[in-house]
Amino acid sequence: MSSVKQFQVTFDCADPERVARFWCEVLGYVVPSPPKGFATWDDFNRSQSPEDQGSWFACSDPSGVGPRLYFQRVPEGKVAKNRLHLDVRVGTGLVGEERLATLEAECVRLVALGAVRVQLLYDGTDSCIVMRDIEGNEFCLD
Template sequence: MTRAVQITFDCADPAGLAPFWAEALGYRVQDPPAGFPSWEAALEAMNVPPEHRNDASAVVDPDGVGPRLFFQKVPEGKQVKNRVHLDVRAAPGLDGDARMKALEEEADRLVALGAARVQRHEPAPPLAAGHIVMTDPEGNEFCLD
């Protein structure tokens, strides 16, 4: 039996990080529950105190194919390198210079959204196609692959 997967990010600002990942992946911030025009209205109706209205957020694949990303507020900051990270497939089917050019263009786009570049790894055939290590606005590592 296969199971659906949700990827969870511990973070300081769920409402700030969710839109970054929605933009990075072509996802969208999850809609509020049916009958509510906004999350603020839904949380108000659920009697969630204002200080807890940024405790969680989520983004979803508009095509319903990719996993849901869930962002939960935690009190501690990031302290060490991630043991698991996302590879954002920004250059599928491309090799060599064309691949690295596509990765560089995507890196520039994501930096404009708040990401940071960490390191570029050049292609080293036959096993390494080249990639760029990045961090999201809260310092979580990911790769452009």
């Protein structure tokens, strides 16, 4: 049995480029170069049929370690809680008030990008903040 070498995480969304650029800011990811033969992503989009223009976008970890994130346009909006979500790990190794302060600072930064704070889960030692991205997809600051 061979092992998995790479994987990507795919998001269904209404505005792929907007959501991708949000996650680039959250994670420090970058927008990859446009497809071969195109100087810019705008050039690539103009080459597509009208219904396919802007139908997908992607971003990647500049170090090559994290998974590629792929965003695809779908006609329906989000109607229920995600079955899968990302945990943005900003407080790894921290506990108590130090961890909480780190999570709160990152929450402030992400709210300025358009995220929405939903709920703080804190038991005095461990904590996370449940949030929503710019299209309502849940994720956690952990």
